[in-house]
Amino acid sequence: MDTPLYDAFSDDYDRFVDWSDRLAHELPYIELQLAAVNAERILDVACGTGMHAIALAEHGYRVAGADLSVGMIERARANAAAVGQEDIPFYAAGFGQMAQQVGSGYDAVLCLGSSLPHLLNQNDLGAALADFAAVLRPGGLLLIQNRNFDAVLAGRNRWMGPQAHRDDGREWLFVRFYDFNTDGTLTFNVATLRRDGEGAWMQVVEATRLRPWPSSELAEAVGLAGFDVIAAYGHMSGKPFDPATSDNLILTALLLGNE
Numbered sequence: 396m397d398t399p400l401y402d403a404f405s406d407d408y409d410r411f412v413d414w415s416d417r418l419a420h421e422l423p424y425i426e427l428q429l430a431a432v433n434a435e436r437i438l439d440v441a442c443g444t445g446m447h448a449i450a451l452a453e454h455g456y457r458v459a460g461a462d463l464s465v466g467m468i469e470r471a472r473a474n475a476a477a478v479g480q481e482d483i484p485f486y487a488a489g490f491g492q493m494a495q496q497v498g499s500g501y502d503a504v505l506c507l508g509s510s511l512p513h514l515l516n517q518n519d520l521g522a523a524l525a526d527f528a529a530v531l532r533p534g535g536l537l538l539i540q541n542r543n544f545d546a547v548l549a550g551r552n553r554w555m556g557p558q559a560h561r562d563d564g565r566e567w568l569f570v571r572f573y574d575f576n577t578d579g580t581l582t583f584n585v586a587t588l589r590r591d592g593e594g595a596w597m598q599v600v601e602a603t604r605l606r607p608w609p610s611s612e613l614a615e616a617v618g619l620a621g622f623d624v625i626a627a628y629g630h631m632s633g634k635p636f637d638p639a640t641s642d643n644l645i646l647t648a649l650l651l652g653n654e
Contacts (some may be wrong), residue, residue, distance in 0.1 A: 407587055409475060418446065428502065428647055429536065432535065434536060437458045438501045440527070445468075445483070447507060459491075460485045462486075462488075490523035490526065493529070501531050503535055503537075504530060506537070506539045506540070511613070512544070515580060518613055527646070528621045537649075538647055540615070545638035569588075581604065584601075587600075610636065622650055625647045628645040628647075631645060
């Protein structure tokens with residue numbers, strides 16, 4: 396997995412995401428899942444700019460974050476320091492490197508924001524899930540949030556809704572779309588348009604490859620890594636997963652073993 400898109404996007408990512416709205420919708424669900432396993436120590440994998448980890452730390456959890464993109468980790472550390480959470484450890488570490496870099500004994504691993512599709516084959520996916528198992532205690536929670544690629548593939552849904560941001564006389568527009576490749580992967584493109592005031596728009600396009608894991612394949616891989624898949628949701632409201640209509644696939648699973 397490479398990181399040029401995310402290193403380049405790290406300065407703009409917090410403009411792209413409406414964190415106030417997103418966290419208001421997602422944190423209650425996440426905390427409900429954490430409470431079900433009495434989780435206190437949390438690892439946020441592929442944490443991006445750290446906003447989930449920071450919010451959970453502010454709610455009293457002991458949290459660590461990891462991301463392969465050095466640019467994202469630098470932004471996460473800055474975001475944490477800005478709200479007095481500079482003690483959160485953020486690691487520049489990718490999938491398969493967690494046990495080595497961040498240790499073990501976590502009560503929960505979060506892998507949010509459609510991060511696992513950056514793993515392009517079954518071997519890499521299996522290795523990442525086994526690594527999640529290695530950092531969790533027996534009975535620990537794995538919570539995965541992906542886009543619903545069942546629906547993307549069935550409908551050849553190429554475009555995602557544009558996102559806009561305005562700040563201090565400047566304007567951003569973010570456009571995301573897929574190219575469907577002959578090998579079954581997707582090329583995920585992000586076009587960032589920016590202008591100052593009424594000036595000309597400037598455009599940058601970055602891209603990376605994804606494997607659009609169908610729900611059945613992802614659930615099977617989670618099971619093979621030693622987890623018991625508990626439930627599949629289509630939204631962090633707890634709405635059941637519908638492969639035809641859900642926007643997201645949210646899997647919750649518990650690590651098998653004696654606690």
